[in-house]
Amino acid sequence: MREGLIYKALSGFYYVESEGESFQCRARGVFRKKGLSPLVGDRVKFQIENEIEGYITELLPRQNELVRPPVANIDQVLIVMSAKEPEFSLNLIDKFLVIVESYDIMPSLIVTKKDLLSEEEEAFIQDKLDYYHSVGYSTHLISNLEDQSAMLHMLVPGINVLSGQSGVGKSSLINAARPESNLETGVISNALNRGKHTTRHVELIKTSQGYIADTPGFSSLDYAHIDKYMLKNCFPEFVAAADECKYRECLHVNEPKCAVKASVGETILQSRHDHYLQMMNEIETRKVRY
Structure with missing residues (x-):
């Protein structure tokens, strides 16, 4: 054996x-x-x-597991977004972060295609990444093949999962980290503004730092396993502020003397609370699955 x-x-x-x-x-x-x-x-x-x-x-x-992509014993999820083509989306970032947080896995955030940005656009995205960094996430804004060693610096020993929409540059990042993997890179579909699916199965690719899981790209996110009480704990800055809320089980929606709501626009990014309320609404109105 x-x-x-x-x-x-x-x-x-x-x-x-x-x-x-x-x-x-x-x-x-x-x-x-x-x-x-x-x-x-x-x-x-x-x-x-x-x-x-x-x-x-x-x-x-198992230490942990994800359903989609189906991978076990993950040490880090690298959420890969693009600055353009497809367009940068804070809403999508927050959904990915919530899902990774719900499995108690460490997320990091990579935004690719910096070379396509104007100075003003780059400053806007960097400002948002600075906020996520202040919350406790590792963040990176890179050109796809800017630096072949850059990808290796983002990896942790063990299993690293790349997750994000198709067409954001995941395969290009793997090729940069390990050129001999030579993965097929996708072509953006202008009609759909999302990438064609180039990865057809999950596979761990060995690097000097550990493993990278190349996973099928997807554009829909399922958080059916998350209830409203779990959701609020998937926003680290909400957890940090919640001790000052009047009510112990405050959901940071309509409750009086809510420290989280009081911090929105000051120490908490407005879009973070907006997206939280959207997700809360989806959770409260979704149909029960049998």
Whole structure:
């Protein structure tokens, strides 16, 4: 019996790295009976059948997991947005941040395509990134291939997930961090103002710093697992101010003597509270799933 890391899942096979070797594995039927499914990023025990094939027999305990993209044991999520093409969106940034926070995973924020900006546009985006940095997030504004070493400085040891819309430059960033990966880069669809999907499966790509998970791009975000009480805790600056609220369970919406609302426009960015209220409304009006 050996232990290893699932670095790719494709067509019912799981590709496991163990002590510098790679094995193509199937999962034992016991996982289906238990309602379990191995994920990329899982540490597993497996039984070797021959030189290159085996069977996964056990999933080791997970630190965390994402449903979309399906990756386990994540150390950092790099939220990749573009400054242009598709257009920079604070609303989308906040939705991504909330989802990552809800899984108690460390997010970092990368905005690409700086080279397409005017000085005024760059100053606007940098000002917003300075705010997110003040809240506690690592932020970066870069040109796609500005500096091949820049991407490596953003990675943490372990598993780093790139997440964001298609067409924002995720594959280009991976190519910069590890040129030999040579991933296909996408072409922007002007009609839809979003990228064509170029990544078709989740795979961990090894770098000198750890692993990068290249994940299928997506433009819709699902936070059905988040309720209104969890939502307020996904905004770090709200948590910091909430001790001064009159009511312990203050939702920072209509309650009197709310310290969060009192800070909006001063120490809390107006757009952050606006997007919070939008998400709160979506959560309170969504249909119950059975």
